Amino acid sequence: SQDRVWLIRALVPLAPGASNADRLEAAAKLERDAAGISDCSDLLKLHNSYGSDMQGRLDNIIIGSLASQMRNLVNGLKPGAMSAPLSFSEGVAVFMLCKREKARIDLPSREDIERAIVEKLFGSLGERYLIRLRRAATIERR
Numbered sequence: 001s002q003d004r005v006w007l008i009r010a011l012v013p014l015a016p017g018a019s020n021a022d023r024l025e026a027a028a029k030l031e032r033d034a035a036g037i038s039d040c041s042d043l044l045k046l047h048n049s050y051g052s053d054m055q056g057r058l059d060n061i062i063i064g065s066l067a068s069q070m071r072n073l074v075n076g077l078k079p080g081a082m083s084a085p086l087s088f089s090e091g092v093a094v095f096m097l098c099k100r101e102k103a104r105i106d107l108p109s110r111e112d113i114e115r116a117i118v119e120k121l122f123g124s125l126g127e128r129y130l131i132r133l134r135r136a137a138t139i140e141r142r
C-alpha cells in the first residue's frame with residue numbers, strides 16, 4: 001500500500017445529470033478512440049483532445065491514499081495496459097498505469113535486531129541481579 005504509481009487517464013466529460021445512455025455512448029466512444037493506444041503520452045493526447053477540465057496526468061500517488069475501488073483497479077493494472085471504461089460524476093474515464101515504484105522500507109539488519117534482543121535480555125538480567133543484591137544487603141553498625 002506504500003508503493004507509488006504514475007497514472008494517465010482519458011476522460012470524456014459529461015453533464016452532471018447525464019443519462020445512462022449517454023454514459024454508455026461515451027464509454028463506447030472512449031473504447032473506440034483508445035483501441036490502438038499502448039503508450040501513456042498517446043493516452044494523454046487523447047484526454048487533451050476531449051477538452052476536459054480535469055487533469056489527465058496523475059503523478060506520484062501512494063496507492064494507500066486511493067479509495068478502495070481505485071486501489072483494486074490500480075493493483076490489477078500492468079504498465080502500458082488500459083482499464084475498462086469507468087463512470088464517474090464528471091464523465092467516463094479509462095486509466096493506464098505508466099510506472100509503479102516499490103516502496104523502500106528501511107528495515108534493520110539481522111545483526112542489529114539480534115544485538116538489540118541480546119542487550120534487552122542482558123539488561124533485564126542485570127536489573128534482576130541488582131535487585132537481588134539490594135535485598136540481600138545489610139547495613140552493619142559498629
